Amino acid sequence: MSNDRQPQNSEAAAEAESAAPLEEIDSAVQKLGDSLSTADGQAIEESLQQLLETARDTSTDLDEALNTMRLPDDAGQYEDGLRKILQRIPNGWGRWISTGPGWYPLLVDLDDKLSELFPNYEVQQVKEKFGGLRYYWEPPYGTPYSLIDSMPDDADAFSDWLKRKELWEASNAGKDIITAFQRRREQANQLVRATETQAEKICEECGESGLLTKRGGWYKTLCPADIARLGYEALAPEQ
Numbered sequence: 001m002s003n004d005r006q007p008q009n010s011e012a013a014a015e016a017e018s019a020a021p022l023e024e025i026d027s028a029v030q031k032l033g034d035s036l037s038t039a040d041g042q043a044i045e046e047s048l049q050q051l052l053e054t055a056r057d058t059s060t061d062l063d064e065a066l067n068t069m070r071l072p073d074d075a076g077q078y079e080d081g082l083r084k085i086l087q088r089i090p091n092g093w094g095r096w097i098s099t100g101p102g103w104y105p106l107l108v109d110l111d112d113k114l115s116e117l118f119p120n121y122e123v124q125q126v127k128e129k130f131g132g133l134r135y136y137w138e139p140p141y142g143t144p145y146s147l148i149d150s151m152p153d154d155a156d157a158f159s160d161w162l163k164r165k166e167l168w169e170a171s172n173a174g175k176d177i178i179t180a181f182q183r184r185r186e187q188a189n190q191l192v193r194a195t196e197t198q199a200e201k202i203c204e205e206c207g208e209s210g211l212l213t214k215r216g217g218w219y220k221t222l223c224p225a226d227i228a229r230l231g232y233e234a235l236a237p238e239q
């Protein structure tokens with residue numbers, strides 16, 4: 001983890017808080033890995049036992065850590081917009097946004113546009129990776145088949161449901177709805193791609209024009225002032 005985050009960015013704080021149970025599991029897995037490489041039966045059994053205990057002890061903390069909404073401290077005027085995005089993240093995915101504040105306007109604008117296409121769409125993750133923005137989303141669960149009725153859990157009811165689904169798909173009304181759905185999903189994907197492309201030219205820290213930079217193994221999109229402040233180096237374009 002790089003330590004170039006500023007205190008106003010709550011990502012580091014959010015990660016530190018939620019990392020504790022993850023770190024415990026990680027360290028137990030590490031020990032299991034070490035014991036496996038020694039092929040010592042006793043040591044393997046002990047470390048496996050320890051991993052299971054750690055997993056059991058931390059699972060509640062982990063659920064809580066993942067499901068607690070973490071609105072960034074530096075959200076400022078984007079607070080309401082970011083909250084809407086966080087509310088779209090289902091349980092278990094981690095309800096936080098892992099980008100710097102320079103990209104918040106892009107995120108809020110994208111969410112506005114996507115919600116026109118799919119008011120109840122889901123977000124899985126919003127993060128920076130290799131200096132770029134990644135916005136992982138899905139249409140509402142079950143769409144467009146939720147228009148027939150919800151998929152049953154029970155096996156017999158499920159095979160009936162499949163038959164109804166096939167009939168619906170073959171009907172003119174069904175075809176129209178599916179085509180409209182696919183078109184809308186493609187529009188939404190284009191909006192996401194366009195925003196991710198826009199982010200390639202916007203400083204993740206401050207929102208000014210930026211470019212891809214590198215420091216050691218870390219990539220970031222930064223403006224000249226933040227390149228100097230954080231000690232990154234600009235990469236030649238098209239590399």
Ligand SMILES: [Zn+2]
Nearest residue numbers: 203206223226
């Ligand atoms: Zn900047």
